[in-house]
Amino acid sequence: MMKTIIKVNNFFRTFGVYISGLAIFAMMWIIVIDVFMRNIFNKPLVGTYEIVQYYLMPLAIFPALAFAYWSGVLPRLSELISKLPESVQRFHRWLILLIELLIFTLMTYYGFLFAISGLQESMAIPVGGKLLLVWPVYFLVPIGFFFVLVEVIFRLLKQSTAKGEVNV
Secondary structure, three states: OHHHHHHHHHHHHHHHHHHHHHHHHHHHHHHHHHHHHHHHHOOOOOOHHHHHHHHHHHHHHHHHHHHHHHHOOOOOOHHHHOOOOHHHHHHHHHHHHHHHHHHHHHHHHHHHHHHHHHHHOOOEEEEOOEEEEOHHHHOHHHHHHHHHHHHHHHHHHHHHHOOOOOOO
């Protein structure tokens, strides 16, 4: 059962990285085409700024959050903790993981409430005289934080079964 959960988590982590990569690639091309059109034909693409800001930037950031947490590129306190006695190190590792659990649970919850309010209000932005819905993108926030929360839970499980150090 646990192996299946880990495989599913690995799939979603990798899938999020690909989604983020595609968003960055699309962002690059839209900006290049916009600059080309602006400088050569004096006709910029309509809504480039809004599409990049409201769609592509969230798509570039939130799907890859779990990978960023898992890979260890986010700041950690291990340099400070490693100088302390072993019993204090163990306590601080647990404390940090529990604080992360609380923070990412709250961020998932309140991100979901924000996304629901965007859905209820049918949040949209004006682009070229038309309204583009942005509320679907708001759901990336709680989804991204949820997968970080899953990574924190896995790290807590690993910490509870490990006899030695688990990096925090």
